[in-house]
Amino acid sequence: MPALHDCRRLYLALLLSLLLHAAWLLPSLLGPTPQPRLQGSAEPPLVLTTRLPGPANALPSDAAPDATSQQRPAPAQPQADPQGYYSAEQLTRLARPLVAVDLNIPEARLLTLPGRLLLTLWIDEQGQVSSFKVDAPDLPEEYTTAVAEAFSATRFAPGEIRGQRVRSVLKLEISHEAAPGQRP
Numbered sequence: 001m002p003a004l005h006d007c008r009r010l011y012l013a014l015l016l017s018l019l020l021h022a023a024w025l026l027p028s029l030l031g032p033t034p035q036p037r038l039q040g041s042a043e044p045p046l047v048l049t050t051r052l053p054g055p056a057n058a059l060p061s062d063a064a065p066d067a068t069s070q071q072r073p074a075p076a077q078p079q080a081d082p083q084g085y086y087s088a089e090q091l092t093r094l095a096r097p098l099v100a101v102d103l104n105i106p107e108a109r110l111l112t113l114p115g116r117l118l119l120t121l122w123i124d125e126q127g128q129v130s131s132f133k134v135d136a137p138d139l140p141e142e143y144t145t146a147v148a149e150a151f152s153a154t155r156f157a158p159g160e161i162r163g164q165r166v167r168s169v170l171k172l173e174i175s176h177e178a179a180p181g182q183r184p
Contacts, residue, residue: 083167088169091159095123110143118134121170129151132151151172
């Protein structure tokens with residue numbers, strides 16, 4: 001009989017463990033867990049959009065991309081600027097980030113109104129950002145610096161001219177809009 005009593009205790013412990021695990025895991029499987037809000041922070045997060053301005057001869061945005069859309073004919077004998085960097089219009093393949101740039105930064109809480117940030121990156125032939133310039137006159141400096149640092153820490157596939165890796169200048173426009181239901 002003691003073995004039967006021990007078996008019951010084992011089954012009861014197993015059942016209790018399963019119930020506790022289910023109670024702990026079930027809410028996360030059914031939906032997102034509400035995040036605690038700080039006093040006075042009733043606004044939803046901002047919506048960020050990044051746009052790479054294309055050159056004048058780029059395909060329209062509604063055109064279906066294909067394998068050749070990344071390759072563009074290059075002008076004859078492109079000339080670099082005095083520092084050796086080529087503009088986007090001169091490249092046959094634009095520089096592009098190898099991974100998604102994480103703009104989920106704490107400084108985003110400083111944003112209260114929609115706005116935009118123009119960011120110019122100078123990327124060397126190894127894909128490293130060698131310098132950057134920020135133009136965002138209406139945004140907090142802490143935010144613009146954090147965004148620029150996030151992009152400058154990102155590794156890029158370098159720009160190319162006819163298959164040759166070159167230094168290039170990449171200009172980005174980063175817009176943030178009020179999230180749905182948020183008023184500026």
